[in-house]
Amino acid sequence: MNDIKQYFKMHEIECTEMNGRIIDKKNYLYTVRTSDGEVVQMKTVNNLSTQDIFVGDFVEFIDYEAGGYLIVKVLPRISSVSKQTSHASKSFHTAEGEQILAANVDQIFILIAADQRFTLPKFERYVLTFNRKNISLHVLISKGDYSDRAEEIRSRILSVYPDFEITVFSNFQKSTVETVKTLFQKDGTAILIGSSGAGKSTLLNQLLESDEILTNEVRRDGKGRHTTTTTRMLYVGSVNAYIIDSPGFKTISTTNQMDEYVLFGDIKRLADGCKFNDCTHVHEPGCRVLNAVDTGEITEAYYKRYLENRRIVNGQMRHEARKKRMR
Numbered sequence: 001m002n003d004i005k006q007y008f009k010m011h012e013i014e015c016t017e018m019n020g021r022i023i024d025k026k027n028y029l030y031t032v033r034t035s036d037g038e039v040v041q042m043k044t045v046n047n048l049s050t051q052d053i054f055v056g057d058f059v060e061f062i063d064y065e066a067g068g069y070l071i072v073k074v075l076p077r078i079s080s081v082s083k084q085t086s087h088a089s090k091s092f093h094t095a096e097g098e099q100i101l102a103a104n105v106d107q108i109f110i111l112i113a114a115d116q117r118f119t120l121p122k123f124e125r126y127v128l129t130f131n132r133k134n135i136s137l138h139v140l141i142s143k144g145d146y147s148d149r150a151e152e153i154r155s156r157i158l159s160v161y162p163d164f165e166i167t168v169f170s171n172f173q174k175s176t177v178e179t180v181k182t183l184f185q186k187d188g189t190a191i192l193i194g195s196s197g198a199g200k201s202t203l204l205n206q207l208l209e210s211d212e213i214l215t216n217e218v219r220r221d222g223k224g225r226h227t228t229t230t231t232r233m234l235y236v237g238s239v240n241a242y243i244i245d246s247p248g249f250k251t252i253s254t255t256n257q258m259d260e261y262v263l264f265g266d267i268k269r270l271a272d273g274c275k276f277n278d279c280t281h282v283h284e285p286g287c288r289v290l291n292a293v294d295t296g297e298i299t300e301a302y303y304k305r306y307l308e309n310r311r312i313v314n315g316q317m318r319h320e321a322r323k324k325r326m327r
Helices: 003-010 120-130 147-160 174-181 200-208 261-271 288-295 300-326
Strands: 019-026 029-034 039-044 058-063 069-074 080-084 098-103 107-113 136-142 166-168 189-194 232-236 241-245
Touching (some): 029 058, 029 069, 080 120, 120 189, 120 261, 147 166, 147 300, 200 232, 261 288
Parallel strands (some): 039 069, 107 136
Antiparallel strands (some): 019 029, 019 058, 019 232, 058 069, 080 098
16 A cells, blocks of 8 residues: 555655654644555654644655754645644644644544443534535544443434434454454444443554453543543554554644535525525524424424534634734
8 A cells, every 4th residue: 555656646746755754743743645556654844843843644755964954844635634732731733723634635534432421412513513515534433342221322413413423342352343343434434433431442552453452441430531642643454555643632622714505405405495595493484494393304402402402603703803803
């Protein structure tokens, strides 16, 4: 597998021996897989900072003194996965704005642990924050050996969002892990996202068929312990793809404009037929959305989740706008 040469071919750029991809990042040191397949640690030239380069980026580098290399350029990104910067001490870093977790990603896997507290609003925040038009999204319910709880979570999601494809698996049930393997895109790049203790590192160990990734037990209160503290990318031969393991999140939000179609596509399509262009879908006459609720075309539960998410997103955007005005 040579994703680097494939990337250059896709963008009609000549690939040289001085090109590579970031697979790990620790402070100012970067681990790069070169187009020749070597894995080398590098630094950057002075005008590139840690805010410019992320795991998954394709880069250009040059020879440096004593046989070393320097990264001199970050190549255009096909895609990126991000969330709002957090100032918590365990965050990736603490710059303002949007925090890129990984670049050039083809698939996002959101993991929900069956043995942890589940809420529909938190699930919605994950989907709305991380969904991207050019990245496919998958939902995995881990620790499926808690079968009743896993089915309860699955049913709660599908009761409001029946079109979601959800896969339940357990690392103790080999057949379910084999099912998960079929979901990965061959020659692609996937990122595992979820709260601490959701089982991201454990799943990656299963796919690697090793204990290369350390894991920790979940605390007695059901909250996960932070196992992964940095984002890193590994090639997984069993699925012929790169998989990115990311730290668990305590809070989820974004400064990007969210695409509500991923959760509320039915309502967005109905809204095109409303009598008024600025219809709020709350009280206006001629509202197609309200009519659909009355006739049962969309459920009351689905409609209420739409209103609640719109309230939260609008509030968040107003908050971000106020912060910008105060700078």
